[in-house]
Amino acid sequence: MDQQLKILLVAAELTPLAKVGGLADVIGSLPKALADLNIDVRIALPKYGIIDLTKYPCQKKVEGLTLDFDGQRETFDLWETALPGASPHKNYHIPVYLIDHPKFLGTGGIYPAPDASSQGSDFEARRFGFFSQAVLKIFQPLKWAPDVIHCHDWHTAMLPALTKLTDNPRPTLLTIHNLAYQGDFAADLVLNMFGPKLDSLATIQQRLNVAETINFLEQGILNADLLNTVSPSYAAEILTAEFGCGLEKPLDRRRPQLSGILNGLDVERFNPQTDTEINHNFLADNLVGKTRNKKDLQAAGRLRLGADIPLIGMVSRLAEQKGLDILLPIMKKLMKLKAQFVFLGAGDPSYEKKLKKLGKKKNVFVDIGFNAKLAQLIYAGSDMFLMPSKFEPCGLGQMISMRYGTLPIVRATGGLKDTVKEINAQSGTGFTFTAYNQQALYKTITAAINLYSTDQTVWQRAVKEAMNQNFSWANSAKKYLELYNKLTA
Structure with missing residues (x-):
């Protein structure tokens, strides 16, 4: 031997x-x-x-x-x-x-x-x-x-x-x-x-x-x-x-x-079928639990309840690297769209202050700090997950979100580029953009919201493909x- x-x-x-x-x-x-x-x-x-x-x-x-x-x-x-x-x-x-x-x-x-x-x-x-x-x-x-x-x-x-x-x-x-x-x-x-x-x-x-x-x-x-x-x-x-x-x-x-x-990814810990941090477990073939988690997340964030409203989540260290310098300036425009936003994170005090201010709006929920249970609910209950990073050596958030059927919106850099495939009619697991600027990010978020609102057939296929990725x-x-x-x- x-x-x-x-x-x-x-x-x-x-x-x-x-x-x-x-x-x-x-x-x-x-x-x-x-x-x-x-x-x-x-x-x-x-x-x-x-x-x-x-x-x-x-x-x-x-x-x-x-x-x-x-x-x-x-x-x-x-x-x-x-x-x-x-x-x-x-x-x-x-x-x-x-x-x-x-x-x-x-x-x-x-x-x-x-x-x-x-x-x-x-x-x-x-x-x-x-x-x-x-x-x-x-x-x-x-x-x-x-x-x-x-x-x-x-x-x-x-x-x-x-x-x-x-x-x-x-x-x-x-x-x-x-x-x-x-x-x-x-x-x-x-x-x-x-x-x-x-x-x-x-x-x-x-x-x-x-x-x-x-x-x-x-x-x-x-x-x-x-x-x-x-x-x-x-x-x-x-x-x-x-x-x-x-x-x-x-x-x-x-x-x-x-x-x-x-x-x-620790696939035993991040498993929508067995995760004890969420109230409703679910499978790629049966997403009833995911819909219920979305309702729980909307309730936790005091957002209007509704399965048809696109819900975009972000769990992140609040630092420039994570794309906040191109995201926050477009939030005013994004909030006019028919969508809801949930942010969880801590870091740069100036970003914390700006997010707290946004959190007072009716379609935005902000929690400054880190709350493991809320993080899991965001992964499981959101429709989309934001990672518009300036650079990202690997990134785990996009892998976790896909595991929970939440489609990532990412900049095509580092590990984000290696793990998220652009959605088209036949295949794909998320939404990507290359140029690091406000316009590219806004265009990609609006495209994701539009697909969710107009083509649930393609959306559900992408959710299933994302959940079936092997990141073990x-x-x-x-x-x-x-x-x-x-x-x-």
Whole structure:
């Protein structure tokens, strides 16, 4: 029998232990699909103070591990818990290793700054720098070492460089979930954290010749053995100046090692037949429950009840990236149409303020914040789902909405382009536009409303096709396995 492949996923977030965004959902779902492929998969995560130890009990595995960091000898402990939420039909156990160091990892939530992308404070540099360095110290005491270290985003992007400085370098894969967040810190700070050996790396020397900072993500791009992003289209887009966020040149140097693998969806959690967060379950062949969910959503939003009124939902972080800068200016015109709008999200205070004002109108409902139950009702009860993103590495909202028979209205970029097929008389699952401007978005929304109002035959066919799309992690996990096999061949 072949020896089981050993993979360690290293990340800043993990659903449900410590979540801010979509990164957490990937780290919570991909390992289950990898375990189905008979991979010995494990996860490393900081032991944040916000992790609920009553919900997720853990046991101390190793005490008093040491490492030299930032000019000091630091001591940390290693704890272990198991990935929650694995299917009751499976008998696998996915260990989660928690690195415990109160000073660097225990305080201030996951990201100490209010903006998860802040990547600018010295504390954040030390937090994720320490975590990355500590991960390399756990293999010996565990008597287990990965065949591949799978790093995620800038927080762990120094690992490919750091493992090269050890006596036993390990193959690395770096997955870029969002290139806009990079971790760019003063060179003196980074060199002091990791010690003089870091300066021996050619990529560090090259950086110091042209800049006074060290960019964690750039170092990951240049040092990882393989790279991938979370959709094929985004992998192509980030090689351009428009989407490359200043890193298009190093990415282009690594073009042969770069690929795109679409994120999957946790299809057990997002299942309209069994979802306990909605009052009425339904199937692609019987949409009575969907109509009832729409009525519930209209009632929750104090909107006029009526199955014939097109209802457009949006669940989003309120940021410019998500298309609010082209959506909000056309809302006045859109509200004159025979349609209803529901918004759920939080983020940029200026967008929150504008949406709250819109929420006073009779055909608009706005909830600022995040409410998981309301989010599911929006996915299940809306007719259309808005994602007019400026860029979207993968996006999960459009996949969830299609799973619930809610047709997405998206800009054809990144993962949105890869997952939503334009509706015509014969096929298609949503509505797309290419030019990032108010006119293109308005035209696409009005076309969607018009189709809903005039051709329910085509609409219902599209709903059925959308619900029958296969976005499970099984497909993506096989593609990750191909990359792991390349690294261990």
